[in-house]
Amino acid sequence: MLNCAETAAVLRNWDNILVLSHASPDGDTLGSACALMRGLLALGKRARFACADTIAPKYGYLFDGMPQEDFAPEHVMTVDVADLSLLGGLREQFEGRIELAVDHHGTHVPFAPQRWVEPHSAATTELVFLLLQELGVGPDRAIADCIYTGLTTDTGCFRYRSVTPRTHRIAAEVIEWGADAGEINRVMFESKSKAQVEAERIVLDGMEFFCGGKCAMVRVPRSVYETTGAADSDLDGVATLPRQIEGVVIGVTLKEKENGEVKASVRTNLPADSARLCARFGGGGHKGAAGCSFPGITMEKAAAQMTAACEDYLRELNLL
Amino acid sequence: MLNCAETAAVLRNWDNILVLSHASPDGDTLGSACALMRGLLALGKRARFACADTIAPKYGYLFDGMPQEDFAPEHVMTVDVADLSLLGGLREQFEGRIELAVDHHGTHVPFAPQRWVEPHSAATTELVFLLLQELGVGPDRAIADCIYTGLTTDTGCFRYRSVTPRTHRIAAEVIEWGADAGEINRVMFESKSKAQVEAERIVLDGMEFFCGGKCAMVRVPRSVYETTGAADSDLDGVATLPRQIEGVVIGVTLKEKENGEVKASVRTNLPADSARLCARFGGGGHKGAAGCSFPGITMEKAAAQMTAACEDYLRELNLL
Missing domain, CATH: 3.90.1640.10 (inorganic pyrophosphatase (n-terminal core))
Structure with a gap:
């Protein structure tokens, strides 16, 4: 070195x-x-x-x-x-x-x-x-x-x-x-395309809360890109939004990739640790931000697995 | 001094x-x-x-x-x-x-x-x-x-x-x-209440574009606060959003106040000057951010006056 x-x-x-x-x-x-x-x-x-x-x-x-x-x-x-x-x-x-x-x-x-x-x-x-x-x-x-x-x-x-x-x-x-x-x-x-604004709007409209508001999840299916003309990277900023909501400890963003894989971006507030949660699915990253993949399953199934893992992890932390 | x-x-x-x-x-x-x-x-x-x-x-x-x-x-x-x-x-x-x-x-x-x-x-x-x-x-x-x-x-x-x-x-x-x-x-x-997120969502859903996409306007009627439980200050951040959209030169946010007055927050990108536009209605501020009031008229009428003024100002700047 x-x-x-x-x-x-x-x-x-x-x-x-x-x-x-x-x-x-x-x-x-x-x-x-x-x-x-x-x-x-x-x-x-x-x-x-x-x-x-x-x-x-x-x-x-x-x-x-x-x-x-x-x-x-x-x-x-x-x-x-x-x-x-x-x-x-x-x-x-x-x-x-x-x-x-x-x-x-x-x-x-x-x-x-x-x-x-x-x-x-x-x-x-x-x-x-x-x-x-x-x-x-x-x-x-x-x-x-x-x-x-x-x-x-x-x-x-x-x-x-x-x-x-x-x-x-x-x-x-x-x-x-x-x-x-x-x-x-x-x-x-401070610069967004109209397609990006439109795509963000659709995605945020579907935000779901669970675990008594301690978890928030948004889903980005491929159809969002087709409807709005937004590019994949146009929705990069979305991952930070669920965690910003008062009371949310774990924010999850699920994106359907072109190859059919579902990718999860996890953002957490203390005391939760994003990397520890993502490690359950073979992923990794930092304490505040991490990611993991769900190859070969539908968005629906990935969401169910992630929801269960969040619940389990919050129990482990005595937050549920 | x-x-x-x-x-x-x-x-x-x-x-x-x-x-x-x-x-x-x-x-x-x-x-x-x-x-x-x-x-x-x-x-x-x-x-x-x-x-x-x-x-x-x-x-x-x-x-x-x-x-x-x-x-x-x-x-x-x-x-x-x-x-x-x-x-x-x-x-x-x-x-x-x-x-x-x-x-x-x-x-x-x-x-x-x-x-x-x-x-x-x-x-x-x-x-x-x-x-x-x-x-x-x-x-x-x-x-x-x-x-x-x-x-x-x-x-x-x-x-x-x-x-x-x-x-x-x-x-x-x-x-x-x-x-x-x-x-x-x-x-x-990075901390928003659910009411704030909900109110922002409603307001942004109604964003209107005019002057060929060079102006964007959002309206915040009193009903938004009643529906969501958001406070007035919860929507302070909204004013910066219309201007962020690609191609937008003038971003306008109209808020209905408790006393019935309509307040306009204007944000512009160069070469437009927010203060000059707001001066037409007796308002003022800085180049990038300014405001003005429309006392005693409806949101509808304030929007019409503001739209006309934006059009006129963009023509003056040879942008239309």
Whole structure:
């Protein structure tokens, strides 16, 4: 395991670097990759980017004005990738070729011989910021936007318990560098398509309560996407809603996937532990947020199994 | 106009201080009052609190463990009060007796002979934090919770354009002092009553679009409160929703008040200016958020007038 200075030393000796993001890319993996590449370019190196999936248009500004040269990479590294499988369609091509991983996931499964993993970092862009400082990359507005994007998207705009004093101090620094925090937050948190609003409305209309209001569940059948034209990711935010309701200890969101599998997203308030509940179905995650899958059964059956498990777990906690 | 050091000097010479919050108290006015009182008590002074309205239970922790002595105040001051009228029911009692005002509103109308007003501060608790440092009050967990509460509630959890590097740096400091940021954010932003969820659902179900999707409007008739049991303040968050929809430039929320008056909350995206639109009906506010009233007419008529004004304004901006 490397530290920040050692990671910087590795990069200082490299050129022609390929930076990989995880599949289904989010603001932290893309912000980390773009901030790092911009820094490497500023140091006179060649850097380019790859990701298994297409980038949502709202993240386009991260790449603005950055030259994308095509070259055969000498070195390959990942940012914000917790596990090789999260490279998605790029896994096969790069397995065994990745020399360096920079990540903040507590669940990081090592796959690169050299890695800097800090689970107490709220976002991988926190680490990239420290790395760029170590490399002597100076204040830059475009880098600032990239770093800020990772900080704000991975913390629900500084709302989560993962936020530390360092997270806020780095936010202060990059706003001073010129990060357009207000606009980034508007795009990331205050912009919904009509299809998304319509889909959320349908889903929330069907919210069910059980265990005397201590559990709330919403279901997202495939028909919602067909009726509204919403994309799968348009309903990502729904998972946080059931838990927000007063008195709810366990909030469950069941989504029917294209392959017929039913996926559960669980969000809990203390003293319940999402990861412990999901472990009953082979899933996992964190205390406040976790997930599990129900392959090969209907939504109806998955809901029944989940309901029974919630009841049982609340009894175990003496909450029922 | 005083600066921070001069304000501290005034307070150093005072004892038996009454701190006033504005009516309909929010997290910033209460956080400011409680942080300041805790600091004054720590310096061996007597301080007490008054507000025209009752404090919502969710703010109870701000007052936890703080002795509330009853004494005849020698000095009276306000925190986060932009105008004498905002003292509500306490105005008459204290008009002419207020010696010091600490505030961050750009619209501050002077009413105290001594005042420290910094409009570029995102919250009044930012100023109170600086003041306590100047007074030599050391790290304290309860004060930290009060300061953080003002920062996060007045900035939508660090989301608004009013946030500066200083806001983030103070957040970092008070988290180091022990502020329970995660729990405060959960209570302030992730906790809704069932009545509130139900009321929001009814209101959003009726969202109307006009001007080719550039305007969105929701209506909150009195019947919503009667049907759901929601309180007026339960629907405060609704005003921000219409503007969040892709393509919407003007978002309007019409609320029927108990006195029959219809109040409009307007939220706009650039290039539209909420304050300019509301000025047509004698209202005002900021560029992004403003309001106006329609006394003595029905919701139906207010909606028609507002719709016509939006159309006219969008034409003026060449957006229609």
